[in-house]
Amino acid sequence: MELHELNKLRWHCTRRALLELDITLGRFLDNGFNQLTEPQVKTFIDLVAMEDHDLWALISGKVDAEDPVEIEVIAAIRKH
């Protein structure tokens, strides 16, 4: 990923409506993002585009993800 693309993704991860997501997604970008496979990166970008409450419900475990890759990415986010 080019620097400007990564910067844009960082902006979309750390300038959310919810503080919980700013922290969680920012931390994941720093510590876990570069270990994702290509399909997982694509899924991560789709997740980042979700509404804040819906995404936080997935990450906090209030709602379970269904798509197998999504389950992997959510698990990776939660681990970091």
Next chain:
Amino acid sequence: MSIPVHKYDVVIVGAGGSGLRAALQVAEAGLKTAVLTKVFPTRSHTVAAQGGVAAPLGNVNEDHWMWHMYDTVKGSDWLGDQDAIEFMVRKATECVVELEHYGMPFDRLDNGKIYQRPFGGHSQNFGEKPVNRSCAAADRTGHAMLHAMYQRNVRANTQFFVEWMALDLIRDDSGAVIGVTALDMETGEVSIFHAKAVIFATGGAGRIYASSTNAFINTGDGLGMAVRAGIPLEDMEFWQFHPTGVAGAGVLITEGVRGEGGILRNADGERFMERYAPNLKDLASRDIVSRAMATEIKEGRGCGINKDYVLLDITHLPPETIMKRLPGIREIAIEFAGVDPIQTPIPVVPTCHYQMGGIPTNYRGEVVVPQNGNPSTPVTGFYAAGECACASVHGANRLGTNSLLDLLVFGKSAGESVVEAIKNGLPLRPLPDNAAAPSLARVKRIDTQENGESMFDVRAAMQRIMQLNAGVFRFGDDMKQGVKEILEVAERVKKVGIKDKSMVFNTARVEALELENLIEVAKATMISAENRKESRGAHVRDDAPDTPEHPNGRDDPNWLKHTLWFGSDNHIEYKPVNLIPLTAPSVELKTRTY
């Protein structure tokens, strides 16, 4: 160098609740309207508001706007302007009904009317008993509100400039506001937005504190821009805190944890609330718990290497109780404190939540400044609404659910005032030749700074100073020290540099620009707090205690007045509190007790 110039009737900065409501008012009146926003509108921090919006609809039990007014004046500890408060509560029903017509999915009663729930501080019959006044859409009120208003704005042809950061106000020689400069993050280019009127709706600045519930986006951009343009900030000493945010993160731990048996402990493991509130202990009111926590930390009994937090302990509760009654809290503790509360206490600190002060406005949403003996002279072409503005309806403390009402009522009011001014001939005044020069110079300074300070280090220093010296419970010597230290940090902000000099989506540059806004808010807060020698509302000083002469430490003869802080030389002026409502009898001064 040629700078692109975009011409509009109205430019609005910020696309949260107040920005979208203001935009709707002007766009539906047929004015060419631009909204500049750092993020997509439905990612604004208004989304985080869950409690609801206050309106005396009387759908569940009897209610009256005068009762709502009384509660708001009392909540403000009499620092709120009673004309603005009457205006807000009398417009509340109209604004909520409008929102419903825009498609806002409010919860409903069986009879089809909007459901209302009770909320702290809202009462029937002038404090007699609680009233159901909050209108909500489940726990997503702010989210639903933004969606309804965004869609309506799209219909009204409001033009959104998403991922654009406004940099500076443009004023002409007469002082009229005639536009803003803004940075397109996608290209890194600076443009001018030239307009007949500018409305600021940039939200709060809670990120001045180390521990804040505010999302990272809340960097006080409108306040910084106003200060650089010579506009004072009003009542910036007043910030609302929540007692238990996760230390280092700010994410809230609900008071329900203490309700389930959670105990606050200091570094010695002592249940310190027994000393401060022998009867209620950990279940004492929010302000008493916050002050006790701050005192423990101040007196060296905090935990951790820096002794800067206390512990919320639920390890004595059966794991099944925690799993059953507090599952969300366990998740938050694991995620943000790195501890499983079944085994390990949670580090917590009093945490900044809401900014009561801001850019001074009247109830028409016009920005007002002292001029020729009039403390509230409107600045031609300049308007503000929502958390960045100080109307002042929240005074020294805000009632829950009045913030969403504030942004609806004053977003609309600012919009109405702009429509009226343009209808009455407010012109598009000529741009000065050098309109973008100050912004270009700021960007260039950041880009070319040699041996620059790290933005992260300087921001962290600012946040630590604010947390330690202008927190929920304030000590005279700390505030004096805080003023000295924050002015030193302000000098460091002028030397912040960045390594990445690229143009496209250079977030380091944007964060350095945000810090230049945050530091203005931090200075305003620290200096205004040190200056106000009484306790009132959310500003509580150790050296202004509760006495028979000054109940709750409040000193009306000397301090029933608004603070105005001027950034040019850090001086303070005052303006009177308006105790005269528009039509209602004045809510007379008395001691604030609940």
